[in-house]
Amino acid sequence: FASASGATDAFLGCLAAAGVPPRLVQTPASPSYDALLLSPVRNLRYVAPGTPRPVAIVAAAEPAHAQAAVRCGRRHGVRLRVRSGGHDYEGLSYASLDGRERFAVLDLAAFREVRVDAARGEAWAGSGATLGEVYYAVGAASRALAFPAGICPTVGVGGHLSGGGFGTLMRRYGLAADNVLDAVLVDADGRLLNRTTMGEDLFWAIRGGGGESFGAVLSWKLRLVPVPETVTVFTVRRSRSQSASDLITKWQEIAPALPRDLILRVVVQSNDAQFEAMFLGRCTRLLDHMRAHFPDLGVTQADCEEISWVRSTVYFAFYSSSKPLELLLDRTGETGRYVKAKSDYVQEPIPWHVWESTWSWLEKPEAGLLILDPYGGRMGSISPSETPFPHRKGNLYNLQYYSYWFENGTAAMEKRMSWVRGMYNEMEPYVSKNPRTGYVNYRDLDLGTNELEGNVTSYAKAKVWGEKYFKGNFERLAAVKAMVDPDDFFRNEQSIPPLPSAK
Template sequence: MAMLKGSAIAFLVSCVSCYLISVPSLASSDEFLQCLREKIPSELVYGQSSSNFTDVLVSSIKNPKFFTNATVKPVCIVTPSDASHVQAAVLCGRKLNVRLRVRSGGHDYEGLSYRSACPYEVFGVVDLAKLRAVSVNQSESTAWVGSGATIGELYYAIAKNNSQVAFPAGECPTIGVGGHFSGGGVGMIMRKHGLSIDKVVDAKLVNANGELLDRAGMGEDLFWAIRGGGGGSFGVVLSWKVQLVQVPPTVTVFSIGKTLEQGAIDILTKWQDVGPSLPSDLNLKVKVQGQEALFMALYLGTCSSLVSTMGEQLPELNMTSADCRSMTWLESAALSFTDMSSTGTVEDALLSRAPSMSIFTKGKSDYVRRAISKDAWKSIFSWFAMNGSGLIMLEPHGGFMDTVPAAATPYPHRCGVLYVIQYIVFWQGDGGAPATTWLAKFYDFMGHHVSKKPRQAYVNFRDLDIGQNPAVVDGNVSTFESGKAWGERYFMSNYQRLASVKAAVDPTDYFRNEQSVPPLLHGSK
């Protein structure tokens, strides 16, 4: 309960601070729109009075709780089709003191890519959906991908001509590349090939001065920061050059559910040590919901070899060849990330960009470095007996992840991490209060069993409950000290380096949201 009170106080302080922030006037907003329309084709700029403003805003919203009458909406949406349009938007915004938020796929767990938590903030949105080209260089085994592409579109483009080429990224095809890469990119082949950011070799970015830069132009510090430092802090990344990886012509998957009566707790307790130490070709994740644990595997190999490995490493699962399904890697990428079931054709699963306006969600995250005890798992399952709509996904690290130093990229959760937990609750209509209250209490309970000092979190599972930047009046610059509450949980010791990069490339904090990295200015705390 103390945690809930603390969150309420933090939210109140944030809301009160919104009354203090100096925001642009309505006249400035009109001038901003005029400036945009002078520099960008008018059909790419949607003001709130535009007849299709709402359609464009909704086009990639994935959580309808951020589309209500109370939602603070942008004064306009820019849908650039060229880098020059993004440059113009930044220059107009800087000139007229209107900040920009950047949306690629709309999956931000707190909706910060297209809405503000402050009721008086005036801002515009740069929606990158038109910058979605994927260009594959087969001889180099690389690809340039626009930030507005989804990872499903990326997967499809790189594998359609060669089923043995892949890329390590997430498991939900509608996630936008821009936001996903900006935070790290956890996925099913990360134990073999790492996170998405581990395979990014170049990028094109518009900085706070409106300059278009590649890796050579931005320098290694900024290139380091954008690969895992979270979206919305350092500029607008327009596209990414990625190194592709090789996969076998056929991969193997299975999905095996175990109830409490079938020994779910014993298997899950053992899985915590087995999952991160399995051969790197094998990822065995777990979904816990209700009174069942669902074990889901992707193996870059054959069924017979997988059966042998599972028989040696986790015989309690009783996995047999009858559980195997063989397919191409691309087909495995089209499976549902919550149960590995088929969701129609590969094209339907990977290329759909439909918004999701019926299911409301709230998410949180944790990292586990020491296995949770069997008795604790018994208590955890009792929590799920109270709420059938809540679930947790457990994604093992180890393998390649253990070989990368914590400071190599802003994503620090590497060697020693057993697995990351994603907490999710779902509801429809106005049933959010019971679901989110249950989640908050369950998360509080889990604090005894996960990483501590700091309690770590994944920036791509953004959670404003753990802290947010207050609005300020002194130059409208967030402070390094105020960002520690959430920054050190996402980035640990990398937070300070990120803040130093921010100070070098955006000292006036133009690219700012509720959890953007603040600049570490001289003498600031």
């Protein structure tokens, strides 16, 4: 076996021989290594001293560079962590929990072109583009088109579409991954494939099966969706003393059954429930719906703002529609935070008394927040096997437990993490069961991490976390993995294992 530094040198030499310019390859000795490694990082827990770091960062600028990274990595025993926006909750795009693993980051930030064809209602977006850049480009091309994806504008297209991707248009149009028409991917053999050449099984797997497992997706062809030129948004806040528990209890049955042009999500924090809505139409119609379905919330004309869809993306990201649209292009966003999150799917309304007792959790000094995203509408009419994302009909809403903090040190971390875990444990009797499911894009290593069996990831062990994210689709994902990457080159702590051939 080559020594660690010998293998790294051979990897670097191989990249140079393949024509990857040295300025695109940073090693810990390079002056800009730290800046490049850290700038997109959204969770400082995974860059703490002692966390294993990549032997190199390959900032690919063209497909051939990504192909070389895969081929050279395989040849010289250097694994790749593919990174687009760097938002993974568990840092899997830039950190490895296995101190023995020699890995490089394949950074796709340069693949950020967004080309919109408004006449065809389609766009190509590079994996390294942010959602904000996609929204900005679509909004600039047409006021009547949109793309259904998540709320935070700095999230990367690559990871987001790989795991599903939901936001304010999901009740009308489903997930971001439901609206992918084609993709360009570098597979485990370093080949550049599109939908036709990769085949439908692999194309199915990359639209929701979670990042990393099947190759590096360089770009995605998106189906843009029609929206009215004017949409309406509102945010109303109701405190615990203004019957927030009653309202949340009712919301659970109302929100998933609302007309699909309307989404009403809730963020619960401290002693408030904040109801945030977007309606694909004008305020008068929205108020008719609110009066018919949820009069107790007491929404009035004064709460409404009528704006364009692209402006609504600014509204949800920054809680103001008057901020400049160019903020969508700011790739920096909120850094400098430590994060822990977990998620559940709720299938039966959680009783009032549980919400009432939740306030004692939310009022603790170390408390995080709860985010309730209602499903129903289009989400309920897509078959659970259409894409790897299985959480469709029968799920009322996604419940996310989210905490972030700024203080360094284990004491702060333990307090915050145990709040998230404690809140999650409290909710166990009231959420989905057998398995207790979660959303892969809200990555949670508490659900289980991979172990090797020989030189590949154990399928039996991975099933423990895998069926929580993917239910019955997990086995099909593993079958695709066995077909396209039987040696398990693309792997991380929660990558899809190859299905053993005896299965």
